[in-house]
Structures are given as C-alpha cells and as structure tokens.
Amino acid sequence: MKNLLLLLVVLSGTLGLAQDKTNNIKGKVTYLDTPLVNAEVRVSTSGETVKTDTEGKYAVAAAPGQIITYSYPSMRSMEIVVEDVTRILNVELTPEVNQLDEVVVSKTVLKSQKEMREEYALNKNIINTAFGFIDKETTNFSISIVEGKDLNPIGIDIATSLQYAIPSIKVERIPPINPVATIYLRGASMGMFPAIYDVDGLVMREFPFFLQVENIERVAVLRGLGAVVKYGGAANGGVIVINTKGANYYNNNTQVPNDLARLKGNIYDGGALASEKLEGDKPSYLTRLLASETEEEAKNTYREQIKIYGSSFYYVLDAYDYFSNRWNNKEFADKIIEENNAILKDNPIALKVLAYTYQAEGRLEEANDVYKEIFTLRPNYAQSYMDIANSYRELGEYQKAAAIYARYGYLLEEGFLRAEGDLGIIMERELNNLIALKGRELLSKRELKKLVLDDEFDGTRLVFEWNDSEAEFELQFVNPEGNYFKSEHSLLADADRIKDEKISGFSSEEYHIDDSIRGVWQVNAKYFGNKSLTPTYLKATVYHNYGSASQRKETKLFKLSLRNVNQQLFTVTNLASVVSN
Incomplete structure (x- = not known):
C-alpha cells in the first residue's frame, strides 16, 4: 500500500488533533437493573473521581480521548473512551467471577484437536x-x-x-x-x-x-x-x-472451503423475527403516521408531532424516511431535513444516519455532501476517510477516492492517525479493489505493472457500519444448510476491540461469503443497546461478485431499537457458503 501512496499523492504539513473541549457526562451504573451505590467513576489523565449516589447516578467532566473507568467491588471494571458526542453513559457492570449454573453440563467443554484446528483462524x-x-x-x-x-x-x-x-x-x-x-x-x-x-x-x-x-x-x-x-x-x-502466517490454518485437503457456520454444528432454529412481527419496535409517533390513510392526513399529523418531537433527530429522520418512501414525496421529505437542520448539524451520529439513508435511496450526491460535513467534524476519525473515499467512488470520482485513501495512509504513517484492530485491513482492501477495477483511470501502464495487489476472494463481501460507536450487537449468519455462525460486538465479548475502535475512530467490520457453493444465506441481528439507551442504525453494504468486472453493490439500512431480540435483516441469494471475518 505504501508504494501506491507514493504514486498517488505527496502530502506535507500536519493535522491538529488536539481536543480542548470538555464534555459534561452523566449516567447511571447498574447491575441487573439494580443501581450500584458508591460505584467509582474515574477519569484518566485528570484523575477526577466521583461516586454514584443512592440511585446509581453520577456526573463527571471529561474531554474527548480520555478514558472513564467504572469500578465496583466484586464487579469487572469497565473502560469507555470519551468521544466528541459523548454526553450520556449508562453502564451495566458484570460480576468479576461468573458462578456456575445449577444445572450440571452433561457435554464436555473441552474441544478436540480437530475442533481447535478448524477454529484457529x-x-x-x-x-x-x-x-x-x-x-x-x-x-x-x-x-x-x-x-x-x-x-x-x-x-x-x-x-x-x-x-x-x-x-x-x-x-x-x-x-x-x-x-x-x-x-x-x-x-x-x-x-x-x-x-x-x-x-x-x-x-x-x-x-x-x-x-x-x-x-x-x-x-x-x-x-x-x-x-x-x-x-x-x-x-x-x-x-x-x-x-x-499461513502455516497453521485448517486445510482439509479438498477444494471445499471451511464453513465457519459449521464449526460447532450450530443448528438455526428459525427464531429470528421478521420486522413486521417485532411488536414494540416502532415508536408511537411512527405508528400514528403509518396509520394515516392519505398523504394530507399524514402531513397534518407531522405538523402536530414536530412541535412535540422536534428536538429529537430520531423523529426528524423517521419522518423524512416515512414521506420519502411511503408517499414517494422527496420534496416534502427534503423540506423536513431543511427545516430541522439545526438538530442534525454538528451531530455526527445523526448525520451518519442521514448519509446512510441517502445511500440506501441511491441519492449519492446528497450522501457525499453529508459525508463532507462529518469529515469536517471528525477529521481525526479513520472512519471519516473510508466513508468519504467510498462516497466519491460511488459518484465515479475515482481520483478523489484514491487521493483520500492516500491521505489517510500518509497521516497513518506519519503518526497523525491511529489504526487499531482490523480497519487497516479493510481500508487496504478498499484501495486494492479500487485499483484492481479502475486502475487504468488512475495509474499509467508502467505504474500498474509495478503494482502488486493482494489476491481477492471470489464471492460476496458484506461490510457493516453503525452510526453510534457505543452500539453493542450480535450478527448471525445462517448458511444454506441451516447452520449458523455468530459474531458479537460488545464490551463483554471483546472490550479491547471496542476500545481500539473508539481510539482509532472507526465503526465497521467486514465478512466474506465464498461463491464456491451457491445457496441462500440469512443475516440476523440481536441488538444489546448502547450507553444512552437509544436506537442504533446499522448499514449493510453487499458487494456481489466482489473483485470481478461484474462487481455491483447495494446498500441496506436498519434501525435497531428493540433489545435482546434476534431479528431478520436480509438474505444473500445465490451466493455462497463461507463466512469469515
């Protein structure tokens, strides 16, 4: 990737990443919905420490980039990185030592060598x-x-x-x-x-x-x-x-790829609920809008509701989506955004949802404008670079997209940005794919000959992004034979990963579905919530025939609000059998 960056752009100067702003943060510390009294809340760097009151509540001041540590006797401590939008952090602690269930497990928990070999990757x-x-x-x-x-x-x-x-x-x-x-x-x-x-x-x-x-x-x-x-x-x-690398992965000496959904013989029970069966998933205001028999009735309802819910960007975005897609009235929907812009601007969490919505609707220029706003608000977030670069690519402005990737790589190498976890791999894959498919428009024949790109897989690529970095959820991939593979994104499952994401400023992950065995995969999600007890928006970008000349993509958007319920998101048809991250 470094050689390619030198071919594309040479940048100089520095990027100021200092954050002088201090946020007033409040919230509640609980265990199983029970307030924890006198739990310790400590801010790194400043060392400021407060105790929760009799209701488990606290208030503390912290700057973006600082870490707040929550601790309580016999409970596992939790660390949360403060961001620019952090205002409310409701934390639920878990016991330090997990006690065994009363029921004796009849099946051994020890894995065989074959199972561990297959799970190694x-x-x-x-x-x-x-x-x-x-x-x-x-x-x-x-x-x-x-x-x-x-x-x-x-x-x-x-x-x-x-x-x-x-x-x-x-x-x-x-x-x-x-x-x-x-x-x-x-x-x-x-x-x-x-x-x-x-x-x-x-x-x-x-x-x-x-x-x-x-x-x-x-x-x-x-x-x-x-x-x-x-x-x-x-x-x-x-x-x-x-x-x-490469010396310890499972090889079954056949041409059939290893299907991670089969590793433990997990059988999908069909328990994920379709969106229409999710009772309590829709706010009351949206239920009333959906009950409108005519567009004029819906407009009158909106004019009443905006006086009540106008301070919530969730309402503004729901109203936009309703009029844009239910009545196909883009003009009125755009007017909703224009009239309520004050609640959206300067809020990257809200702006991300708007950009996701525009992309799902195919309004790529509007999405690009919003991503520019987010980039201005978060120039030190790695996700900002990937989003704006991919947005330029959607518009066919490949030179601009490549320049953004190059700028990110330069700032990364110079130490102005950080890339913890898997984002570097995702960003490099995006750039490699761009050059592989559009290299003739970006580089000369001589430069292309010198360039060695990583081999890509054949099949479908799934990229998930979420607007709120505090979001915790689980993705479930059900293969054509009814087995499933799960991936959990939560503090309990991997606190270090969540911390790395927030330090680097990215909120995305990718999965691959190999095309060697065709069939229908189902993708489900279980939402665990976030620290502000609000909904989270999950964007899924599906790349069909990834890496080939016939590559195409589609964008899907989901609003996750009902907690701890496995719900159906979408299916990937006539593709694949292997999920890996």
Whole structure:
C-alpha cells in the first residue's frame, strides 16, 4: 500500500488533533437493573473521581480521548473512551467471577484437536504448538497470547516487539560476543533460565532471529509446570510459541472451503423475527403516521408531532424516511431535513444516519455532501476517510477516492492517525479493489505493472457500519444448510476491540461469503443497546461478485431499537457458503 501512496499523492504539513473541549457526562451504573451505590467513576489523565449516589447516578467532566473507568467491588471494571458526542453513559457492570449454573453440563467443554484446528483462524485464544493446539480458555497453566498485528514492527528484531507487547519479558543482548537476543520470562534473578522457542512445531533453544514481525500470525508465552511437562526440563524458563502466517490454518485437503457456520454444528432454529412481527419496535409517533390513510392526513399529523418531537433527530429522520418512501414525496421529505437542520448539524451520529439513508435511496450526491460535513467534524476519525473515499467512488470520482485513501495512509504513517484492530485491513482492501477495477483511470501502464495487489476472494463481501460507536450487537449468519455462525460486538465479548475502535475512530467490520457453493444465506441481528439507551442504525453494504468486472453493490439500512431480540435483516441469494471475518 505504501508504494501506491507514493504514486498517488505527496502530502506535507500536519493535522491538529488536539481536543480542548470538555464534555459534561452523566449516567447511571447498574447491575441487573439494580443501581450500584458508591460505584467509582474515574477519569484518566485528570484523575477526577466521583461516586454514584443512592440511585446509581453520577456526573463527571471529561474531554474527548480520555478514558472513564467504572469500578465496583466484586464487579469487572469497565473502560469507555470519551468521544466528541459523548454526553450520556449508562453502564451495566458484570460480576468479576461468573458462578456456575445449577444445572450440571452433561457435554464436555473441552474441544478436540480437530475442533481447535478448524477454529484457529477465528479464535484468537488458540495457539498451535509442537504438541498440538492449545486453547487459552481451557488450559491448566499460564498462557498469554498476542496477535501478530499487535506487534510493533519497529525494532532490532522480533524480540524488541515482544518486549513491548508481553508483560514481564526481559531481553538481553551481549554484543559483540552474542548480539542475538536471549529472552527471560521470569527475570534474570529467578534461576537464569532462558526461554525456549516453538516455531510452527519446531522446538529450538536459540532465538529465531530470522523471523520477521510481518510474517507472524500469533505469539503465546507458556509459563509454569504445564509447560515444563510438555517440553521437558529445557522449558524451565518458559516457552515462547510463534505461529507464522499461513502455516497453521485448517486445510482439509479438498477444494471445499471451511464453513465457519459449521464449526460447532450450530443448528438455526428459525427464531429470528421478521420486522413486521417485532411488536414494540416502532415508536408511537411512527405508528400514528403509518396509520394515516392519505398523504394530507399524514402531513397534518407531522405538523402536530414536530412541535412535540422536534428536538429529537430520531423523529426528524423517521419522518423524512416515512414521506420519502411511503408517499414517494422527496420534496416534502427534503423540506423536513431543511427545516430541522439545526438538530442534525454538528451531530455526527445523526448525520451518519442521514448519509446512510441517502445511500440506501441511491441519492449519492446528497450522501457525499453529508459525508463532507462529518469529515469536517471528525477529521481525526479513520472512519471519516473510508466513508468519504467510498462516497466519491460511488459518484465515479475515482481520483478523489484514491487521493483520500492516500491521505489517510500518509497521516497513518506519519503518526497523525491511529489504526487499531482490523480497519487497516479493510481500508487496504478498499484501495486494492479500487485499483484492481479502475486502475487504468488512475495509474499509467508502467505504474500498474509495478503494482502488486493482494489476491481477492471470489464471492460476496458484506461490510457493516453503525452510526453510534457505543452500539453493542450480535450478527448471525445462517448458511444454506441451516447452520449458523455468530459474531458479537460488545464490551463483554471483546472490550479491547471496542476500545481500539473508539481510539482509532472507526465503526465497521467486514465478512466474506465464498461463491464456491451457491445457496441462500440469512443475516440476523440481536441488538444489546448502547450507553444512552437509544436506537442504533446499522448499514449493510453487499458487494456481489466482489473483485470481478461484474462487481455491483447495494446498500441496506436498519434501525435497531428493540433489545435482546434476534431479528431478520436480509438474505444473500445465490451466493455462497463461507463466512469469515
């Protein structure tokens, strides 16, 4: 990607990312809907600490970028990154130690080697060793696992990267006698036993200096007697297990791709509800609008309601959608947006919904204008770059789209932006796809020959985006045979991921459906809520025949408001069988 950026654009200057604004934040801390009294709410940097009152309520001041930590005895602490729009944070804590259910589980929770091998690509708690796969969640000895993407490639060798990524690692070098690193997991004062290394099943005593950080998939550190028993006395100092990319993924030696929906034999029970069966999902004002028999009656109802609900952007956007799609009156719908612009502007959460709505309606120029507004409000959000670049691409302005991707890459390399998690992969895929399909309009033949793009898969690509970074939900993908795969986006499932998303400023994820086996996939969602107890809008972009000359895409928009109910979103027809993230 770096070479391509140099071909496209050269930028100079800096981007000011400082945020001087302070938000007054309030909310409630609970457990199972019960207020937690005297729960501690602490703001990073400033160190300001407050306690919740008898109703579990609190109020605190914090600036965007700061972290608020919620803690209570016997409860798991929770960290939330403050954003520009953060005003209300209602937090529900969970017990530190989960007690066993009264019912005895009759089926073993231990996974077979075959199950772990198949889950390796998805489950970051699994590491492959010389003695088989190990699951961090079920092993009886201490193990720490770090993803390769979380290792900083800057340093003398991978020992430097490991030193900053894994606690209690000590790296010794004795140049010029022995410039190669020696790693101690317990410190030089505890027996002077160095760690040994297990690289893709090959056990060695010497540090594997020949490995590059870019080629590492996963690293695990094994400590304790369990490691010694498996590796013998040589492991007295612990074991560092290194899995390289491509060497540990499941291969069933057939041409049939691995279907993650089948990993645990999950059978879909058909329990997801269609939108028309979701009772209580629609606010009362929308129910009344939908009951209007004529357009004029609906307009009169709107004129009454706007006096009551005019301060809510949810109402304004619902009213726009109603008149735009129910009565196909774009002029009146646009007038609603124009007259209530004050409630939308300067609010990136509301503006995102408007942009999503325009895209779903095919009003691409209007969507582009809104994305420009969001970019102005959030120039330090990685999502802003992807949204505006993709919007320009939808308009056929490929040079502008490529320039935005290039600008993002430049700011990333210079350290003005951060890219935690998977966003870098998504952004690079977007750029690669643009060049693969429109490269002749962007680069010369000589530049195209020099360019090496990553191989793309054949099939359908699904990209999900959400307007509120506090949103927590679960996506369920049901394959043509009735098995399902689930992906949960929540603080409980992966707090580090949520934190990384907010620090980087992105709210999107992608899934791939391979086209080798055709059929109908169903996509469902279960909404867990957000910290302000308001609805969240989920946009799904479906890319059919992804990466081919016949690639096409469609945009779908869903309003999630009813909590803890599995609901049907859409189906992907005559495509695919494999879901992976």
